[in-house]
Amino acid sequence: MINHTATIAFIGTGNMAGAIIGGLLEQGYPARNIIGTTRSPDSAEKASKALGIQVTTDNEAAVAQADVVVLGVKPQVMQTVCAALGTAIQQRQPLVVSIAAGIETATLDQWLGGGLPVVRCMPNTPSLLGAGVSGLFANPAVTTEQQTLAETLFRAVGMIQWVQQEADMHTITAICGSAPAYFYRFSEALVRSAEQRGLAAADAQALVAQVALGAARMMRETGDTPTQLRAKVSSPGGTTVEALRVFDEQGLDALVEAAVDACATRSVTLTDELASKHD
Numbered sequence: 639m640i641n642h643t644a645t646i647a648f649i650g651t652g653n654m655a656g657a658i659i660g661g662l663l664e665q666g667y668p669a670r671n672i673i674g675t676t677r678s679p680d681s682a683e684k685a686s687k688a689l690g691i692q693v694t695t696d697n698e699a700a701v702a703q704a705d706v707v708v709l710g711v712k713p714q715v716m717q718t719v720c721a722a723l724g725t726a727i728q729q730r731q732p733l734v735v736s737i738a739a740g741i742e743t744a745t746l747d748q749w750l751g752g753g754l755p756v757v758r759c760m761p762n763t764p765s766l767l768g769a770g771v772s773g774l775f776a777n778p779a780v781t782t783e784q785q786t787l788a789e790t791l792f793r794a795v796g797m798i799q800w801v802q803q804e805a806d807m808h809t810i811t812a813i814c815g816s817a818p819a820y821f822y823r824f825s826e827a828l829v830r831s832a833e834q835r836g837l838a839a840a841d842a843q844a845l846v847a848q849v850a851l852g853a854a855r856m857m858r859e860t861g862d863t864p865t866q867l868r869a870k871v872s873s874p875g876g877t878t879v880e881a882l883r884v885f886d887e888q889g890l891d892a893l894v895e896a897a898v899d900a901c902a903t904r905s906v907t908l909t910d911e912l913a914s915k916h917d
């Protein structure tokens with residue numbers, strides 16, 4: 639059962655934080671217990687209208703009333719944002735949750751003045767529909783109660799997975815946080831192929847989205863593995879095997895492995911850049 643009484647401040651209310659907020663509201667989280675911040679008054683007004691919550695540019699005021707502070711700004715501006723927030727956070731002692739790629743809990747804690755409970759979370763944008771997945775890592779200062787709080791918040795917008803080693807967040811980023819974009823990219827290619835073969839773009843897009851939904855539900859709901867499900871589509875001597883043959887001949891596995899590797903490696907280099915820049 640989600641704790642509806644905790645006040646959550648989202649510092650940075652962009653694509654990802656907006657998706658989490660939208661998902662929380664959809665699950666019945668009270669709008670009055672969520673406050674967002676953005677950089678400019680203009681974006682605050684837009685976000686407030688779009689989400690139906692209070693959005694301000696005053697990060698310190700947002701923190702002053704928060705039980706949970708979700709840091710949702712870009713990694714490259716996080717240190718500056720944290721430096722300006724350290725005093726307010728130290729006074730309030732909220733649970734700090736960072737959704738930023740490539741920033742370790744120790745670095746974040748140091749930027750905020752030290753000694754804080756920090757949960758690092760790697761969510762993804764389908765959280766907007768309650769269909770997200772979030773990897774979570776807690777630093778040693780996080781209490782069991784705070785761990786449960788973080789867990790219930792992110793479970794409200796999808797599936798969660800705790801990791802015991804912070805280094806695993808690089809992999810979580812590559813197969814959860816960034817991965818919706820891979821499926822969209824593959825879908826773009828399918829839509830383009832359908833268009834080239836004469837289907838209207840809007841029709842092709844609707845068909846591809848339904849195929850993706852159906853395939854995802856089959857993986858989630860039948861208990862079959864992707865390999866078993868693929869076999870059930872691929873009649874010997876039929877049509878599907880011809881497409882799969884091309885994927886294999888042209889090295890799909892190696893391509894995907896290289897892409898996941900590039901993503902995870904960027905998470906590592908981002909971590910190194912940010913940690914060394916601010917030592």
Ligand SMILES: NC(=O)C1=CN([C@@H]2O[C@H](COP(=O)(O)OP(=O)(O)OC[C@H]3O[C@@H](n4cnc5c(N)ncnc54)[C@H](O)[C@@H]3O)[C@@H](O)[C@H]2O)C=CC1
Nearest residue numbers: 650651652653654676677710711712713737738739761815
């Ligand atoms: N977009 C995604 O699919 C995912 C993003 N993330 C992480 O989420 C974080 C945000 O990414 P997006 O939402 O995509 O970026 P975005 O650019 O859409 O949002 C950033 C937000 O931060 C606000 N902001 C910038 N400076 C600020 C300041 N000084 N004070 C208050 N707010 C400020 C902006 O106004 C904007 O609302 C990043 O750290 C990223 O690594 C994590 C998982 C998935």
Ligand SMILES: O=C(O)[C@@H]1CCC=N1
Nearest residue numbers: 738739811815816817
């Ligand atoms: O592309 C990024 O850096 C962020 C992190 C995961 C998804 N979007």
